[in-house]
Amino acid sequence: MDKNYAILNKPLSFVILMLGMTFGVLNLQLVLGGEEQSIWMNVLYGFLAFVGIFVSLFWVFDSKNTRVTDEYVEKGKNRIHWREVTSSKSNDFSIVISAGEKRIVVNYYAYRDPEGLMKEIQSRLPVKD
Numbered sequence: 001m002d003k004n005y006a007i008l009n010k011p012l013s014f015v016i017l018m019l020g021m022t023f024g025v026l027n028l029q030l031v032l033g034g035e036e037q038s039i040w041m042n043v044l045y046g047f048l049a050f051v052g053i054f055v056s057l058f059w060v061f062d063s064k065n066t067r068v069t070d071e072y073v074e075k076g077k078n079r080i081h082w083r084e085v086t087s088s089k090s091n092d093f094s095i096v097i098s099a100g101e102k103r104i105v106v107n108y109y110a111y112r113d114p115e116g117l118m119k120e121i122q123s124r125l126p127v128k129d
Contacts, residue, residue, distance in 0.1 A: 016060060022052075027049035
């Protein structure tokens with residue numbers, strides 16, 4: 001089994017999940033609380049509840065499904081071998097690795113050692129001419 005360099009930061013994931021859920025529940029209470037308010041405010045609060053819950057769940061589970069090994073980077077069903085990489089674009093928070101039509105985004109700070117993960121990924125990318 002290949003070593004996975006992308007080890008999820010579980011305390012941070014828990015905090016993100018709890019904040020998203022709390023934001024969602026508070027907005028749902030505004031919708032279902034029985035106070036007299038316009039339909040548009042109910043729609044807005046419902047939408048914000050959905051966004052809070054969905055974004056936090058997506059961030060945690062998306063990050064959990066990422067693998068960075070000596071041979072490839074993988075997220076869910078997408079796998080890109082390092083030799084197949086055609087381009088990469090990074091900033092201080094994430095890197096987008098591409099191979100043809102496949103794209104994988106790795107959000108560094110979702111993981112236990114973000115700086116080490118950044119270095120590991122950069123060392124595996126093909127050298128640009």
